[in-house]
Amino acid sequence: MYFRYDDFIIHAVNRSNAVRLSLRVHANGDEVSLTIPPWATKSHIMRFLDENREWLREHAPKVSDFHPSYAAGEEHLLFGEWVTLGENGIPTGQAFVEYRLEKLKDLLNDYFxxxxxxxRIPNIQRVTIKDMKSRWGSCRPSTGTISMASNLAMIPKECVEYIVVHELAHMHHPDHSPAFYAEVERYMPDWKERSDRMSGMDLRPRKGKSK
Ligand SMILES: [Zn+2]
Known part of the structure; x- marks a missing residue:
């Protein structure tokens, strides 16, 4: 899976036969992978990355590097599938951003x-879609308002569906208590698989073949 360390994006690879933690630049040069042996705990990993911060600064892609141009040929995720802008009826530029947002609105509307x-949650006043960096959704039971991240348009539909159930369950349980998860599970028995599937997805667009 991919994870973030500071501003860096790192591809973590668990290897049962690895002896030590190691970092390397991926063959195509656009990612850095971290090999993790079975003995390594989270604190081992963090210490190792702290020690190698200089190396990372030189080699690892950064979250903030990532400025899509939405030009023809650029590849973006649409509900978990890569689409090429300017091909097969997929628009380019701002029109693509709006096209993807409309698709997300329709899907969210159906799921909600x-x-x-x-x-049995009748009291939703408003659902808004926002640009959110670190969360997929949020819910305020007191006012009946739910915000959903515009990035949801990049992840598979079954994961979007899980976020809808998750936020709706917060209308009854504002926390992440066992009662909250029991409610999620009642309506979506496979929520864990859906949640695992989306964690650590690399959502960055790709430049595509034609530059
Ligand atoms: Zn939550």
């Missing part, structure tokens, strides 16, 4: 209608 009914 379905799950509000199933989970």
């Amino acid at each position: 209608v379905t799950y509000q009914m199933r989970m």
